[in-house]
Amino acid sequence: MIYEVSVGDRRLRVDLAGDGRFLIDDAVVAAETTETVRGRQWSVRISGRSHEVTVLTTGPLRLLVDGHETEASALDERAAAAARGASSLRGGHHELRAPMPGLLKTVHVAEGDLVESGAPLMTLEAMKMENELLAPARGRVVRLAVVAGTKVEGGAMLAVLEEAE
Amino acid sequence: MRVIRACRELGIRAVAVYSDVDRDALHVRLADEAYPIGPASPRESYLATGKLIEVARRAKCDAVHPGYGFLSENAEFADAVRDAGLVFVGPPGDVQRKLGEKTQARRLARDAGVPVAEGTLEPLRDLDHARREAERIGYPVMLKAAGGGGGKGMRAVASVGELDAAWRLASGEAAGAFGSSALFVEKLIEKARHIEMQILADAHGGIVWLGERDCSIQRRHQKLIEESPAPSVDEALRERLGDAAVRIARAAGYQNAGTVEFLVDARGEFSFLEVNTRLQVEHPVTELVSSLDLVALQLRIAAGEPLPFAPKDVRRRGAAIEFRVTAEDVRRGFIPATGRIALLREPAGPGVRVDSGLFEGLTVTSDYDPLLMKLIAYGADRTEALARARRAVRETIVAGLPTSLAFHSYVLGEPDFIAGRYDTGYVAAHWPPRTPATLDESAITAAALVAVLATRGRATRRPVASPDGSWARAGREEALR
Numbered sequence: 132m133i134y135e136v137s138v139g140d141r142r143l144r145v146d147l148a149g150d151g152r153f154l155i156d157d158a159v160v161a162a163e164t165t166e167t168v169r170g171r172q173w174s175v176r177i178s179g180r181s182h183e184v185t186v187l188t189t190g191p192l193r194l195l196v197d198g199h200e201t202e203a204s205a206l207d208e209r210a211a212a213a214a215r216g217a218s219s220l221r222g223g224h225h226e227l228r229a230p231m232p233g234l235l236k237t238v239h240v241a242e243g244d245l246v247e248s249g250a251p252l253m254t255l256e257a258m259k260m261e262n263e264l265l266a267p268a269r270g271r272v273v274r275l276a277v278v279a280g281t282k283v284e285g286g287a288m289l290a291v292l293e294e295a296e
Numbered sequence: 297m298r299v300i301r302a303c304r305e306l307g308i309r310a311v312a313v314y315s316d317v318d319r320d321a322l323h324v325r326l327a328d329e330a331y332p333i334g335p336a337s338p339r340e341s342y343l344a345t346g347k348l349i350e351v352a353r354r355a356k357c358d359a360v361h362p363g364y365g366f367l368s369e370n371a372e373f374a375d376a377v378r379d380a381g382l383v384f385v386g387p388p389g390d391v392q393r394k395l396g397e398k399t400q401a402r403r404l405a406r407d408a409g410v411p412v413a414e415g416t417l418e419p420l421r422d423l424d425h426a427r428r429e430a431e432r433i434g435y436p437v438m439l440k441a442a443g444g445g446g447g448k449g450m451r452a453v454a455s456v457g458e459l460d461a462a463w464r465l466a467s468g469e470a471a472g473a474f475g476s477s478a479l480f481v482e483k484l485i486e487k488a489r490h491i492e493m494q495i496l497a498d499a500h501g502g503i504v505w506l507g508e509r510d511c512s513i514q515r516r517h518q519k520l521i522e523e524s525p526a527p528s529v530d531e532a533l534r535e536r537l538g539d540a541a542v543r544i545a546r547a548a549g550y551q552n553a554g555t556v557e558f559l560v561d562a563r564g565e566f567s568f569l570e571v572n573t574r575l576q577v578e579h580p581v582t583e584l585v586s587s588l589d590l591v592a593l594q595l596r597i598a599a600g601e602p603l604p605f606a607p608k609d610v611r612r613r614g615a616a617i618e619f620r621v622t623a624e625d626v627r628r629g630f631i632p633a634t635g636r637i638a639l640l641r642e643p644a645g646p647g648v649r650v651d652s653g654l655f656e657g658l659t660v661t662s663d664y665d666p667l668l669m670k671l672i673a674y675g676a677d678r679t680e681a682l683a684r685a686r687r688a689v690r691e692t693i694v695a696g697l698p699t700s701l702a703f704h705s706y707v708l709g710e711p712d713f714i715a716g717r718y719d720t721g722y723v724a725a726h727w728p729p730r731t732p733a734t735l736d737e738s739a740i741t742a743a744a745l746v747a748v749l750a751t752r753g754r755a756t757r758r759p760v761a762s763p764d765g766s767w768a769r770a771g772r773e774e775a776l777r
């Protein structure tokens with residue numbers, strides 16, 4: 132199986148041959164790997180060099196390589212092709228999501244409100260600070276998913292804004 | 297945890313309390329006794345004075361140590377502990393009140409002959425008053441909560457146009473954190489270093505200063521790295537800061553451990569900031585340099601013992617530096633992160649101390665502070681301490697959620713930091729790094745292989761019975777994701 136891999140800003144083509152050998156960009160690599168913690172950590176030896184690679188987070192994939200963090204991804208060829216073909220979201224439609232977990236202190240708008248770009252929509256209390264979440268564009272609040280006083284997780288959907296002319 | 301350790305060494309029975317989400321916490325497991333005090337919300341548990349005192353009574357405690365969060369700087373709590381016939385490990389309520397209201401503390405410092413930053417010595421009446429005072433002392437200014445410190449309810453204001461929004465946010469935060477929205481204004485000192493002095497005072501008038509810590513590496517006015525001695529402080533300045541701290545402590549009738557915070561400007565002139573009337577997160581740095589156990593000393597002072605040494609007997613040797621490992625995504629503006637600790641390796645070896653409550657399987661929530669672990673390195677001098685820190689950070693693994701380790705790893709290789717050239721603007725000036733560290737070819741290859749193995753493993757993993765029990769383990773690992 133062939134994978135399109137990124138490590139930081141490097142792109143590589145990794146071929147996992149059926150006989151346990153690795154090919155990177157069509158060259159055979161003399162690497163020996165051991166899974167030291169299942170699904171989490173591998174010890175990799177390449178020509179005598181010892182590397183310890185730990186999966187820090189899986190979405191997105193972040194690896195700790197000998198004490199250095201790096202972003203990485205691996206897609207098999209079919210998935211990579213599919214990803215390239217996927218179309219982006221239609222424009223003009225903004226989902227406001229919580230940038231961090233916290234307590235939603237105030238909601239400054241109501242459904243149906245027309246807001247200017249940069250207008251404060253909500254105040255989120257987190258890390259001993261109050262953070263104002265601002266409108267990413269001028270538009271109408273078509274949906275409010277939360278009320279003031281709610282504890283929200285990072286990434287939680289808060290509101291939907293439909294861009295206005 | 298820190299307090300339990302000191303108690304155990306002194307042969308004192310340690311009683312812990314916990315909220316519902318902390319049932320599995322390390323301090324609960326290691327204490328001699330542990331009692332539930334309610335739900336996760338601090339107001340209904342860790343801040344519920346009545347419940348805490350009830351537990352202390354029922355468990356027949358002699359004293360209450362407030363730690364360094366929640367009620368550690370709450371004068372009413374200190375009073376309530378005393379009124380219940382228990383000993384409060386910290387300064388009495390009336391001392392805390394004198395120093396807790398920040399404009400009153402500024403007046404006290406000024407009257408003790410200690411320089412304070414230009415600004416108001418009374419809380420501001422309203423936004424209009426703030427505008428006039430800011431105009432008088434000149435921008436940039438800091439708008440700060442009068443009801444308490446610790447970086448909460450605090451905004452830098454560069455010009456009059458920002459004052460309105462800063463006022464709104466700072467007073468909102470202040471009301472939430474301290475129950476009072478009162479603010480004051482002071483001149484913002486640019487290129488300042490945050491230097492603080494550790495003091496100890498007994499109930500018999502004995503006061504000593506133990507040494508300074510540089511805590512300038514901050515984000516959102518919250519500390520990330522602290523070290524002692526401060527690279528920029530010479531012996532003469534150290535003596536002056538120590539003397540100023542002792543004068544303030546004496547004027548306030550201080551007792552127990554405390555920290556007097558100062559700002560030191562680019563010319564080495566200092567001004568008083570505030571007093572933290574408690575043990576601080578970064579106290580291990582001073583413990584390593586002074587060879588003292590500050591928590592043990594807190595307990596002895598609270599028991600009425602005089603300080604066991606004179607000011608001239610305080611010895612400072614070597615250098616120590618603390619790195620706060622927090623659950624934060626440092627690549628996205630240090631926003632707090634949550635998740636389960638999937639894999640943990642704490643560093644060890646010469647000159648390394650770890651104060652941590654972590655264990656594999658722990659769920660880190662947004663209920664409390666994002667601090668996970670304190671990694672402290674000690675050496676004969678700063679160079680050795682930094683080398684040990686670099687080595688220890690590289691050894692450390694906290695997998696399952698983003699942490700500040702990536703930041704520390706970068707800072708430990710950054711020339712200005714290595715040279716000790718930094719001030720409170722350091723994080724803004726250096727982070728995120730313009731040139732991220734690059735891996736060598738061999739490491740990139742290893743990472744690429746693991747990226748494939750980890751991705752493939754997730755896609756194809758199925759429960760397969762195997763003799764070594766890896767099925768059950770796979771299930772657990774899956775649950776940890």
